[in-house]
Amino acid sequence: MKDLKDWAAVQKVYKQTKSKRATAKILNISRNTVKRLLDMTEPPVYHRTSYSSKLEDYKELIIEWRCDPYSFNGTRMFRELKEKGYTGSIGPIFRFLRKVDEDVGNHISKKATVRHESPPGDQAQFDWTEYEVLVGSSYQKVYCFAMILAASRKKAVCFSLRVDADAIYEAIQELYEGLGGVTLELLIDNPKALVIENNPKSEDEIRYNPHALMLAKHLGTELNACPCYWPRKKGKIESPFKYIENQFIKGSDFANMEDLNIRVKEKVDGWCNEKHTTTRRIPNQHYLLEEKALLLSLPKSRYRTKKMQSRKISPDSFVSINSNKYSVPVKYVGRTVYFRLVYGFRIELYDSKENYIMSFEQAGRKYQTLSNPEHYEAIAPRVSTSIPQIRRDFTQRYSNGVRYLNAAGRKFDQPTHYARKIMELQELYSLDVMDKLIGLAVDEDRMDTKGFKALLKEYNDGIRKFENAGSEPDSLHPVPETALTRDCSYYEDLCKGDGPCRE
DSSP: OHHHHHHHHHHHHHHHHOOHHHHHHHHTOOHHHHHHHHHOSSOOOOOOOOOOOTTGGGHHHHHHHHSTTTOOOHHHHHHHHHHTTOOSOSHHHHHHHHHHHHHSTTOOOTTOOOOOOOOTTTEEEEEEEEEEEEETTEEEEEEEEEEEETTTOOEEEEEESOOSHHHHHHHHHHHHHHHTSBOSEEEEOOOTTTEEEOOTTOOSOOEEOHHHHHHHHHHTOEEEEOOTTOGGGGHHHHHHHHHHIIIIITTOEESSHHHHHHHHHHHHHHHTTSOOTTTOSOHHHHIIIIIGGGSBOOOSSOOOSSOOEEEEOOTTSEEEETTEEEEOOGGGTTOEEEEEEETTTEEEEEOTTOOEEEEEEOOSSSSOEEOOGGGGTTTOOSSOOOHHHHHHHHHHHOTTHHHHHHHHHHHOSOHHHHHHHHHTTGGGSOHHHHHHHHHHHHHTTOOSHHHHHHHHHHHHTTSEEESSTTSOOOOEEEOOGGGGOOOTHHHHHHHTSSSOOOO
16 A cells, blocks of 8 residues: 555656656665656555465364254364364454354344333433542542433432442432432342342342332332342443533532532433434423322331431530530520431431431531521620620621710710710611711710610600701701691692692
């Protein structure tokens, strides 16, 4: 083939240069090669050298042995052929047998598969895989559990740091909840947490893990283990893992495991709103129209293989778990709660009757104290008791705050005491009203608590009103009582006018 390319190039260049030397220089080949190729009147033709095979004389015999009644395998043929004088290796025998198997008899490829489409509500497929994911500031090995409804192709996914039996049982239940119901059958692989023995060469029934059977009974479904080393049996669940890796995992980072789980659920739900390439239908629509109503109801509780551990909430509203402290709502102070660790990262809390309270992510290091201010809102002081903080809050909140503290400081030993009492009333009045009343309290020397509350009462009774009603108020002043009424002659004059008299 090289000679053919060189011959074409030499013919083309020589027509332009008319010089063998120039042609050789341009093509960077020898002049003898140029001369040889120019002497050829026709393009060179590639001739493949054929070699006789040591197996050639035995092929007919191999075909005979491959068919009934012999049906010899490759190693048996190799041994028999050696006795008949064959001096080659076993490799050519197997290569020739592959061709024979394709041509002889009604041979069917091992890759041939009958596609099975389950009716709605019949089957869900469950499996998992692992990824290296950037969580926080480091890469972690995480396990992706997935379940798909075989009919509608609706999918549910969750991530875990562990892949032990408890994580598998938890994932099956969580994913069924994500799908809104339970199918009649759950197609699974063969991990020890689910299947003890599934020998394809034996006629014995599959031996399932007792806990897996109890889980299936709890859910109301029936386990169906696919044949070993036969991934095409559960091919519907294999495809989502490629999509998740390419469209979600690659190039992404996550704050923590909870963030990873929240975002993957949003991604998968969006994916279920796209048309499926096989069914040509949108999974979520297919699910709502035809499959959801046929799913079995979810059980009211989760199946668990281990009892939950108990802890007593401390007076400062913390629960201590695995050398770390986590705050909980203050209403649980002094009570005994129960917890369990799910997926190796999520801590779930339950009360004494096993009612769910809350969940949070386990701290990455030991001896940490994690507090949530929202848990203390019921007992949190409305105003700080720290004197420096009272001064900062009062002066930042009110424009008259500095003037009040300066004036009160000349009159009281503890001006911040009265400032704190004033801020406690903030929930009842707007910031603008409070600010103007504080300024009025300074002007009229009514800065103590009783004096300020008297100002508030006057404001509530309408004695104190803003000037320029309807515009931005700039001060508060007493309103004379006479200004609130009109003489009856005003209405008599109005009726005598050109306009109609309104009652």
